[in-house]
Amino acid sequence: MATADPDRPGFLLPLLLLAGFRTLIDDLHAELARQGHSDLRPLHGFVLQAVGPDGTTASELGQRLGVSKQAAGKTVDRLVALGYLERADDPRDARRKLVRMTERGYDGLRRSAVIFDQLRDRWAATLGPERVAAIEDDLRAVTPANWFRLDVPGWFGA
Amino acid sequence: MATADPDRPGFLLPLLLLAGFRTLIDDLHAELARQGHSDLRPLHGFVLQAVGPDGTTASELGQRLGVSKQAAGKTVDRLVALGYLERADDPRDARRKLVRMTERGYDGLRRSAVIFDQLRDRWAATLGPERVAAIEDDLRAVTPANWFRLDVPGWFGA
DNA sequence: TACGATCGTCAACGTGGTTGACGAAATAGT
DNA sequence: ACTATTTCGTCAACCACGTTGACGATCGTA
Incomplete structure (x- = not known):
C-alpha cells in the first residue's frame, strides 16, 4: 500500500503544479499588461480560446468550459464590456445569440500564444527541451482527456 | 529567439499543469467526502496547512497565504463555523486573536496528507517513481521559492 | 396545433478576494 | 509619563466568478 x-x-x-501554473499565468499577464492588455484576467484567455475563431453561443461556451450557461453568459457580458467579444443574432435561430471575438479579442489571443511560447522556451532553457516535453507527456498520461476540450487545432500558430 | x-x-x-492540479484536488475531495469531510473546500486544505500545529493570527495567516488580513479573517470565520478552526484570546496581547485547529481540523489535515500520498503513489504506478520525482524537481527549479511558505517540516508524516 | 426541449436572461445567493476606515491595544520616542 | 505611531481585528462596500431556480420566447416534432 x-x-x-x-x-x-x-x-x-x-x-x-499550482505554483508552476500560477507562475506561467502571472508572467503571461505581466507581459500582456505591458503590451496593452492590462484588463485581461487569467480566466479570459481560456474563454477566448473556447470561443474560437468561429464563435459560439453562451450555452455551448458553458459546456466547453464546464460551467453553467448563466456563468458563461455573465463572463461574456464582461468581455463584451471590455471589447474582446461581441454578440450577434443568429439568422437561423432567433433564440441563439452568437458570440464572436472582436479584433481586440484576436489580438489578445495571438499575443497570449506568442508569450506562452516564449515562456515555454524559458523553461526549456533552464530544464532542457526534453524535460519540458517529458512534463507535458507525463501530465497528459495521468490527466483525463476531457481536460483538453479547448484544443482548436490549426488556430494558434497563425 | x-x-x-x-x-x-x-x-x-x-x-x-492546471489539469494535473485540479485532478489531484478533485480526487482528494472526492475521497475526503467519502471519509466524512464533505464540507472541506479546495481552499481549506491550504488554510489548515498555513495555520499549522502551533496556530496563528488572521494577519499572519493572510501573509502566509498572500492575501489581505480581511480575506484571511473571513475564511477563518467560515472554517470556525464548520468546526475546523477555533479562536482564542492571546493573554500576552489583547489585540491578537489566536487561530487554532480543532480536533476535526487535525483529522481533516491528517486524512488529506494520507490521501495525497496515495494519489502520488498512483501517479508513480503509472509514470514510475523517478518521473514523478523529476516533475517535482523540475517544477521546483522553475518556480519562485516563496511558493513554499506553507512548508511545516515534521508536521505531516505523523 | 399542441408539446417538449432549448436559448438567453433575471434574481437570489455563496465564496473568495479587494480597499478603506476605525476603535482598541501595544510599542517607541521624547 | 505622555504622546505618536504601529499593529490587530473587524465592519462596510464592492468586484469576480460560480451556483440553482424560474420564465418568456423560439424551435423541432408527434
Whole structure:
C-alpha cells in the first residue's frame, strides 16, 4: 500500500503544479499588461480560446468550459464590456445569440500564444527541451482527456 | 529567439499543469467526502496547512497565504463555523486573536496528507517513481521559492 | 396545433478576494 | 509619563466568478 516517502510527501505535488501554473499565468499577464492588455484576467484567455475563431453561443461556451450557461453568459457580458467579444443574432435561430471575438479579442489571443511560447522556451532553457516535453507527456498520461476540450487545432500558430 | 514548436505550443503547458492540479484536488475531495469531510473546500486544505500545529493570527495567516488580513479573517470565520478552526484570546496581547485547529481540523489535515500520498503513489504506478520525482524537481527549479511558505517540516508524516 | 426541449436572461445567493476606515491595544520616542 | 505611531481585528462596500431556480420566447416534432 501507500509507501509514502517522507522526503517527498504527496501534498508537495499539487502545490508544485499550482505554483508552476500560477507562475506561467502571472508572467503571461505581466507581459500582456505591458503590451496593452492590462484588463485581461487569467480566466479570459481560456474563454477566448473556447470561443474560437468561429464563435459560439453562451450555452455551448458553458459546456466547453464546464460551467453553467448563466456563468458563461455573465463572463461574456464582461468581455463584451471590455471589447474582446461581441454578440450577434443568429439568422437561423432567433433564440441563439452568437458570440464572436472582436479584433481586440484576436489580438489578445495571438499575443497570449506568442508569450506562452516564449515562456515555454524559458523553461526549456533552464530544464532542457526534453524535460519540458517529458512534463507535458507525463501530465497528459495521468490527466483525463476531457481536460483538453479547448484544443482548436490549426488556430494558434497563425 | 522564440522557436515555437507547432506540435507543442506553449499554451498547452499551463493547461496541463492546471489539469494535473485540479485532478489531484478533485480526487482528494472526492475521497475526503467519502471519509466524512464533505464540507472541506479546495481552499481549506491550504488554510489548515498555513495555520499549522502551533496556530496563528488572521494577519499572519493572510501573509502566509498572500492575501489581505480581511480575506484571511473571513475564511477563518467560515472554517470556525464548520468546526475546523477555533479562536482564542492571546493573554500576552489583547489585540491578537489566536487561530487554532480543532480536533476535526487535525483529522481533516491528517486524512488529506494520507490521501495525497496515495494519489502520488498512483501517479508513480503509472509514470514510475523517478518521473514523478523529476516533475517535482523540475517544477521546483522553475518556480519562485516563496511558493513554499506553507512548508511545516515534521508536521505531516505523523 | 399542441408539446417538449432549448436559448438567453433575471434574481437570489455563496465564496473568495479587494480597499478603506476605525476603535482598541501595544510599542517607541521624547 | 505622555504622546505618536504601529499593529490587530473587524465592519462596510464592492468586484469576480460560480451556483440553482424560474420564465418568456423560439424551435423541432408527434
